[in-house]
Every structure is written in C-alpha cells, then in structure tokens.
Amino acid sequence: MTVAIDRATGKRSGDRPPRAGRAGRLKHAYQKYWYAFAMIVPVVVVLGVLVLYPLAYGFYLTLTDANSLNSARTIGVNEIEATYKFIGLDNYADILWGETSYDRFWSHFIWTIVWTAACVCLHYTIGLGLALLLNQKLRGRTFYRLILILPWAVPTFVTVFGWRFMLADAGIINSGLESLGLPTPLWLEDTFWQRFAAIMVNTWCGVPFMMVSLLGGLQSIDGTLYEAAEMDGASAWQRFRHVTLPGLRSVSSTVVLLGIIWTFNQFAVIFLLFGNTAPDAQILVTWAYQLGFGQQPRDFAQSAAYGMLLLAILIVFTSFYRRWLNRNEQQLAI
Numbered sequence: 001m002t003v004a005i006d007r008a009t010g011k012r013s014g015d016r017p018p019r020a021g022r023a024g025r026l027k028h029a030y031q032k033y034w035y036a037f038a039m040i041v042p043v044v045v046v047l048g049v050l051v052l053y054p055l056a057y058g059f060y061l062t063l064t065d066a067n068s069l070n071s072a073r074t075i076g077v078n079e080i081e082a083t084y085k086f087i088g089l090d091n092y093a094d095i096l097w098g099e100t101s102y103d104r105f106w107s108h109f110i111w112t113i114v115w116t117a118a119c120v121c122l123h124y125t126i127g128l129g130l131a132l133l134l135n136q137k138l139r140g141r142t143f144y145r146l147i148l149i150l151p152w153a154v155p156t157f158v159t160v161f162g163w164r165f166m167l168a169d170a171g172i173i174n175s176g177l178e179s180l181g182l183p184t185p186l187w188l189e190d191t192f193w194q195r196f197a198a199i200m201v202n203t204w205c206g207v208p209f210m211m212v213s214l215l216g217g218l219q220s221i222d223g224t225l226y227e228a229a230e231m232d233g234a235s236a237w238q239r240f241r242h243v244t245l246p247g248l249r250s251v252s253s254t255v256v257l258l259g260i261i262w263t264f265n266q267f268a269v270i271f272l273l274f275g276n277t278a279p280d281a282q283i284l285v286t287w288a289y290q291l292g293f294g295q296q297p298r299d300f301a302q303s304a305a306y307g308m309l310l311l312a313i314l315i316v317f318t319s320f321y322r323r324w325l326n327r328n329e330q331q332l333a334i
Contacts, residue, residue, distance in 0.1 A: 068298035127210025152208030194281040217251030
C-alpha cells in the first residue's frame with residue numbers, strides 16, 4: 001500500500017485530521033450557529049425565571065413547615081425573619097398516609113379523576129359529533145362554525161360568571177324548570193349538583209377546542225378512502241369505524257392528552273363557580289390553592305407539596321399514555 005506525501009505540507013494523504021477537543025467543538029458550533037444561541041437565550045432566561053426557579057423553590061418549601069406565621073414578612077417598619085425549619089418528606093407522608101389523608105387528599109384525588117374522565121369524554125364525544133356535522137356540505141356552515149366556537153373565544157371568567165348567575169336559586173335555569181313544574185336543584189349548594197354543574201360548565205367551555213381540532217383532522221382524511229369503502233358496500237357506521245376513526249387517530253391522541261392535562265389542572269372553572277363555598281367539589285389544584293391562600297394560617301408547605309404531587313401524577317400518566325400509544329401504533333403497523 002502506497003501513501004502519497006504532500007510536498008507542501010509534509011503530511012500523508014492517508015492521515016486523519018486530529019480530533020478537536022470538546023472546547024473546540026463548542027467554539028466551532030458557537031461560531032457557526034451563534035444566531036441560534038442568541039435567539040434561545042431570552043427564552044431560557046424567561047423559562048428560568050417563570051418556571052424553573054418557582055418550581056425549585058416550591059420543591060424546597062415542601063421539605064419545610066413553612067406557613068404564613070413562620071415565614072419572613074414585613075409589618076410596618078419591622079422585618080420579621082423566617083423561622084420555619086427543614087422537616088424532610090414529612091409533608092408528603094402526612095398528605096398520603098396521615099390520619100386525615102382521605103378527607104384532605106384521596107377524596108379530592110378521586111373526584112379529580114372522575115371530573116377529568118367525565119369532562120374529557122364529553123368534550124371528545126360532543127366535539128366529534130359537531131365536527132362530523134360541520135364537515136358536511138350545509139348551508140350557512142361558516143355561520144354555524146362561528147357560533148359554536150364562541151364559548152371558546154369568550155374569556156373563561158366571563159363564561160363562568162354567566163353560568164353562575166344562571167345557576168343561582170333565582171336564575172334563569174331554575175326559573176325555567178319551575179315554570180315547567182320540574183324540581184329546581186340547588187346547583188351551587190348541594191354537593192352532587194355542584195359537581196354536576198362543574199362538569200356541565202367545563203364541558204361548555206372545552207367542546208369548541210375539540211370540535212375545531214377534530215374538524216381539521218376530518219378535513220385531512222383522503223376522500224377517496226370513503227369512495228372506495230362506499231363502492232365496497234360499507235355502511236355509514238362501517239365507514240366511520242374503519243375510515244374516520246383510524247384517520248383521526250393521531251389528532252385524537254394529541255387532543256385527548258391535552259384535554260386531560262388541561263382539565264386535571266382546570267383551576268378557573270371550579271374557583272370562579274364556587275370559590276371556597278364547595279369543599280367537596282374542589283379538585284386537587286383548587287384544594288391546593290385553598291390550603292395556601294384561602295385559609296388562616298396559610299400553609300405554604302402543604303400547598304406546594306400538593307403542587308409537586310400534581311406534577312408527578314401528570315408526568316407518570318403522560319409517560320404511560322405515550323407508551324400505550326406507541327405500542328398500539330406498532331401493533332397496527334405489523
């Protein structure tokens with residue numbers, strides 16, 4: 001084997017160039033993509049200030065017994081130093097396995113699961129039905145789309161306050177039921193009807209998002225698939241089952257995951273509808289708020305621990321959900 005030698009440089013043509021160190025590679029990457037780093041830095045700073053720092057500080061609080069009585073505060077010209085102490089994982093143990101853990105955590109956790117499952121199922125079912133309807137060639141279809149998307153366009157606090165007025169004892173809903181000779185539920189007082197009202201209001205707020213997302217998915221399905229299925233003698237149900245639903249699989253998996261995360265953390269509907277007057281209708285996120293800001297003394301440590309548990313629950317659920325979807329996609333591919 002012959003190796004040519006470059007007379008100008010004295011290097012053999014078969015020699016590999018020396019490997020650059022890690023510092024050299026970073027310097028080369030920075031020189032080549034400096035504009036990308038410059039655009040990312042503001043985002044990293046904002047995320048660090050608004051997300052990472054509060055998350056780290058919140059986790060630190062969960063390891064203490066901090067409340068409004070032993071935290072640092074200023075009264076007039078006097079500055080009182082913090083006196084709370086480090087207690088490790090006692091807050092988590094108290095929430096999950098304490099003497100009153102069922103009343104404070106597990107009962108709210110079970111209701112949060114029921115609330116999330118009921119709302120997302122109604123969101124998806126009603127949204128899919130409306131999307132199928134609006135995907136047809138109807139006169140005034142644009143007008144119907146505009147009307148049906150209004151609950152999503154209106155600010156949430158306006159929608160919830162409107163429902164609160166309508167659900168009051170002398171509101172339009174009970175007045176209508178009374179005029180028909182029907183019983184008038186205590187929507188904002190009785191535990192069962194409070195929960196029913198919360199699901200109803202959140203369904204009203206969440207259906208438009210599902211409808212718009214699924215309508216986009218329906219319009220992306222190739223129309224020739226329906227024509228081929230119809231030529232093969234498939235009924236409307238068979239076309240829906242074997243063409244529409246598989247065509248919506250990717251969109252459905254995404255919107256259902258987003259719907260679960262949003263509904264599980266849906267603070268505005270419960271808080272604006274009931275405030276602190278419905279303890280049995282509180283989901284975990286609003287219950288955590290009540291502990292930290294709606295009572296005296298305000299229990300910052302327990303409230304932060306609830307927040308960490310909420311985050312952990314959603315991370316675990318999302319990881320299992322994505323694995324389940326990937327497994328199903330692999331089975332369908334085979």
